[in-house]
Amino acid sequence: MRFLEAIHLIEINNISKKYGGKQALTNINLHIKQGEVVGLLGLNGAGKSTAMNILTGYINADKGQITIGGHDIAKEPLAAKKLIGYLPERFFFYNDMKVIEYLNFICDIKKIKKGRQEHIDHLCQRVGISHIKGRMIKNLSKGYRQRVGFVQALLGDPEVLILDEPTVGLDPSQVVDIRLLIKEVGKERTIIISSHILSEVQLVCSRVVLLHDGKVIADDTPDNLRKSMSEPNKIVAHIEGEISAVEKALSDKNIFEKVTVLKQKEIGAYEYLIKGKKNTDIRRELFNRLAEENLTALSINSSEFTLEDFFLKHIESSNADKEAYNVVNP
Secondary structure (H helix, E strand, O other): OOOOOOOEEEEEEEEEEEEOOEEEEEEEEEEEEOOOEEEEEOOOOOOHHHHHHHHOOOOOOOEEEEEEOOEEOOOOHHHHHOOEEEEOOOOOOOOOOEHHHHHHHHHHHHOOOOOHHHHHHHHHHHHOOHHHOOOEHHHOOHHHHHHHHHHHHHOOOOOEEEEEOOOOOOOHHHHHHHHHHHHHHOOOOEEEEEEOOHHHHHHHOOEEEEEEOOEEEEEEOHHHHHHOOOOOOEEEEEEEOOHHHHHHHOOOOOOEEEEEEEEEEEOOEEEEEEEEOOOOOOHHHHHHHHHHOOOEEEEEEEOOOOHHHHHHHHHHHOOOOHHHOOOOOO
């Protein structure tokens, strides 16, 4: 049975968690609908794994409540956990088991009996591991182990799939494969992904939740987060013509406060960053002034911040150490 989209499939209300003197999470509130692919983005130590562990019922929160499909994870753990498939960052395998033996073992744990083999075969085919079912897990590559992990998380057809750093340690081709799997699976169930990889979240998630020091400091779609920081008075233009001619055409400081040559794009054409007064749209004036001097604008684009810019700005505003953050582009 699938829940109605209008219902919040997951409700996280005022969750806090403390380890000794370390406050890992502080009053986390998130409501997630069915069909959303939500990325938990943050530095190492931001609270992502703690949130995942509480959400799956692995550890308890100090205060607050989490419900999955209407079931309180603390009071009705079995009912809530039946709706969850979990792939932790450090996934444990019995290395001396064959893949098919391991998946049957997971079915035993999840009490899956009816149509078990058909269910396993379907998921193995979908995830692309049908041809390795008879192999020993210890002989599999990291990429194939991750795929086996995906299958075990999908066994029982859970409503919610929780993935903690699903592409860590994979090579670039394996990363692409796992992302495609996430996109495919996300068409029919709710997914929560923990990651510190900006490009990953931007590519596969419909919503981004930014965690820092155990607090939610942003929650929106990737596009909206970028657009919220856009500056319409800044233009990146690819212009054909001599630099001196372009600078002369855009010399009116009342309109164009600053013109910066970024790089040569091709012979006789350069890319410029053109800044106007705050809250002004300089596109029409830019086009007209260039036309008057017979200069061709090959492209004109608004200068929008990237998701990386958004992340770094919010970390800075929270007095984080910028050097602790390393953007990964696999």
